[in-house]
Amino acid sequence: MSLNPTEIDRRLFAMLHHRAHQIGPGDSIAEPLVPASIFHLPDDPEPDRVYGRVANPTVQAAEARLALLEDARTHLFSSGMAAYSATILATIKSGDTVLVLGDGYYAVRHMLAEIFSAYNVEMVTCPAAQIMDAALDGVRLAILETPTNPNLDVIDLAAFARRCQKADCLLAVDNTVCTALTQQPLDLGADIVISSDTKAAAGHSDLLLGHVSSRDDDLMDRVHRARTLAGAIPGAFDAWLLVRGLETLDIRLERMAANAGRVAALLKDHASVVSVRYPGLADDPAFALAGQQMSSPGFLIGVTFADAGRASRFVETSGVFIPTTSFGGLHSSADRRARWGDDVPDGFLRLSLGCEPSAPLLQSVEKGLAALS
Ligand SMILES: *Cc1c(COP(=O)(O)O)cnc(C)c1O
Numbered sequence: 001m002s003l004n005p006t007e008i009d010r011r012l013f014a015m016l017h018h019r020a021h022q023i024g025p026g027d028s029i030a031e032p033l034v035p036a037s038i039f040h041l042p043d044d045p046e047p048d049r050v051y052g053r054v055a056n057p058t059v060q061a062a063e064a065r066l067a068l069l070e071d072a073r074t075h076l077f078s079s080g081m082a083a084y085s086a087t088i089l090a091t092i093k094s095g096d097t098v099l100v101l102g103d104g105y106y107a108v109r110h111m112l113a114e115i116f117s118a119y120n121v122e123m124v125t126c127p128a129a130q131i132m133d134a135a136l137d138g139v140r141l142a143i144l145e146t147p148t149n150p151n152l153d154v155i156d157l158a159a160f161a162r163r164c165q166k167a168d169c170l171l172a173v174d175n176t177v178c179t180a181l182t183q184q185p186l187d188l189g190a191d192i193v194i195s196s197d198t199k200a201a202a203g204h205s206d207l208l209l210g211h212v213s214s215r216d217d218d219l220m221d222r223v224h225r226a227r228t229l230a231g232a233i234p235g236a237f238d239a240w241l242l243v244r245g246l247e248t249l250d251i252r253l254e255r256m257a258a259n260a261g262r263v264a265a266l267l268k269d270h271a272s273v274v275s276v277r278y279p280g281l282a283d284d285p286a287f288a289l290a291g292q293q294m295s296s297p298g299f300l301i302g303v304t305f306a307d308a309g310r311a312s313r314f315v316e317t318s319g320v321f322i323p324t325t326s327f328g329g330l331h332s333s334a335d336r337r338a339r340w341g342d343d344v345p346d347g348f349l350r351l352s353l354g355c356e357p358s359a360p361l362l363q364s365v366e367k368g369l370a371a372l373s
Contacts, residue, residue: 015068033240058236069180070213073220080196082232083210090222094120096140102127104145136167145174150350152277154286161189199328202245207238256299260353272372277302305347318368327352
């Protein structure tokens with residue numbers, strides 16, 4: 001069950017008008033940037049304006065906007081992985097078990113295996129395709145990602161959340177790929193949302209940020225305490241850039257998804273393409289579930305060519321996909337994931353579609369495909 005679009009429109013509207021309700025004559029319409037490590041501190045200080053590691057006005061301005069989009073209390077972090085580590089510090093103690101996807105974001109498994117294992121935290125992994133049957137007995141925290149990355153499988157969050165509730169297991173969902181505008185895990189029963197705002201949320205490939213959201217106030221107190229004591233608050237300028245990025249997120253996502261839909265259709269019918277994954281294609285295995293759970297099939301495409309050479313030739317000759325890792329930026333990009341050790345064919349590319357005008361973009365893709373025939 002996904003929220004109807006008018007609820008998301010309401011949240012988006014509130015986010016865009018957040019500052020307008022607080023300003024008076026002569027104030028700037030745009031959010032001011034306030035770089036500050038210390039604040040005027042009389043005898044009886046405001047608890048959240050004591051020192052820059054605890055809070056900062058511009059960081060709070062970004063958090064307030066994310067909170068409106070998530071409809072949940074939110075704290076901002078210096079990267080997506082900092083948001084992950086605070087979530088684990090706030091929910092897990094020695095002897096606990098964490099379930100993660102075997103084919104989810106790789107750094108999460110490394111963090112649990114290389115850092116938290118030393119504190120007697122056990123990690124169990126399960127591939128996304130089998131997650132509905134994963135045993136949850138003794139699992140304290142399950143962390144899912146949907147759509148998975150890079151394979152773009154979709155997991156039924158409402159169904160998995162019901163299993164977690166029965167097993168008394170917390171559910172955190174990494175919502176980086178969709179953002180709060182496309183998918184609302186908390187409304188589907190998840191306890192926690194984690195997001196890397198480095199990707200589409202900020203959207204301009206110029207910063208690292210992450211956030212944690214939850215409707216459990218005690219849990220968010222612990223998340224904030226973990227940030228304050230471990231020190232992972234972001235700088236004011238990055239938070240300010242995120243405020244700016246969030247204001248155009250919906251129109252960027254719309255253009256990116258329109259481009260992805262057209263490129264996926266073009267790739268699907270081409271003789272040099274072995275296979276295409278895109279949740280917006282009617283014959284994609286994730287199509288039905290994506291239609292229920294996501295308000296848009298998104299901007300990522302998984303495409304497989306016969307071998308690594310052909311995949312690289314497609315990227316070079318099309319001239320539009322910047323070879324890079326990461327995704328969600330304004331510029332279309334391509335990442336041949338086998339080079340990072342993902343369990344995908346050598347000729348597999350994850351394409352992230354950007355905000356370029358569609359006609360020249362499609363011409364470039366056609367040129368890249370023609371070079372393979
Ligand atoms: C990039 C990414 C992360 C990590 O975020 P950083 O901002 O790079 O620390 C976590 N999860 C997903 C799905 C990501 O794509």
